[in-house]
Amino acid sequence: MAILVCFLIAGVCFLLVALINKGEDKIEDIRQKSVNKVIEENKITISKRFDMKMVYTLIHDNKNKCIWVILYSKPKDIIKQFNYQDIIQVELKEDDETVGVTSRTSQLGGALVGGALAGGVGAVIGGLSGKQKQKRAVKSIKLILTLDDLENPTYSIEIERFHKPVDTNSREYANANNMAFNWFKLLEVIIKKSEKENKIERDNEQVMDKVEVNIPNSSIADELSKLALLLKEGVLSEEEFNNQKKRLLSS
Known part of the structure; x- marks a missing residue:
């Protein structure tokens, strides 16, 4: 009798999980259609793309020189567009700990992180350096953008939020870590490229003055x-x- 009850409970749990997954897949299908509509309407060129299921889509648009974030929302998606020139710093965080930061030296003098000065050339503070990590469990991984915008100077992009803290030696963490690091380095290249273009422009203006x-x-x-x-x-x-x-x- 006890065995039968256990089988019944297991069956009910399996059915509930299946129904939840089916519901999530349906929502994600609707979200993807909405995202594709936004991409078409805004003539977005996808150079690189990341999707957080049922939440948002992150797109690198190299042709139009910008980063897009399309947040799933009803009745209409929330669209964020960040031009290369508007991004002056990117910070990579695991929970509340900064593990990497890169900034444009012409606009930011550098940021004190964990006692180390980071800025301009970029710095990996921990986590992503390949060295032994002191932190053994992580709940979330996100990117923090500092923008040339007085009204909204920062924007947070969550790459992963685990249901519970995961071990930094786990495959689940490694996959999220690699994705976050890849986007961090992409934004680092964008910041360096923008700073180089700004320097050339300033040099040209100085020559013209002469x-x-x-x-x-x-x-x-x-x-x-x-x-x-x-x-x-x-x-x-x-x-x-x-x-x-x-x-x-x-x-």
Whole structure:
């Protein structure tokens, strides 16, 4: 009799789990259709994609130079778009502990994390360094973006939230860890690339300030000749020459 009761309880539990999974799959199917609609409407190019079931979709759009977060919500999805230039820092956290951070040195002087100065070149504080981890169990892994936005300067992207703390030696943790680290390094590359572009732009502006073009006292042809000479002597780059030429001709 006891055995029969155990079988009945096991059967009921199995049926409940099956019904829950079926319900979750149905919700996820609806969410995926909604996400695909958003992608089509916004002409998003998918360079890289991550889906958290029934929660959100994270997309790297290299063509449009931005990161998209599409949060599942009723009656309408919440869409977040972060342009490369707006991302000035990315921080990787396990629970409340920072394990990696990269920032743009031109806008952030660096961040003190665990007694170590991190910024610009990026730093792995722990967790992802491959060294023995002191933390043995983790409940969540997330990315924190610092943005060039006075109203909303930070945004949190949860890569994984386990039902209960998992051991850092487990396969479940390793899979989530690898996914988070991959996105962290991608955002690190984006930040470095943006900073490099900003530096080039600042350098160009400084060069342009040194090149005095006085149109009232000379003809445009004379000024173009001067620019051509500067280009030939290596004072101006090809791009700087073309920018200044365009400026002259549009005056």
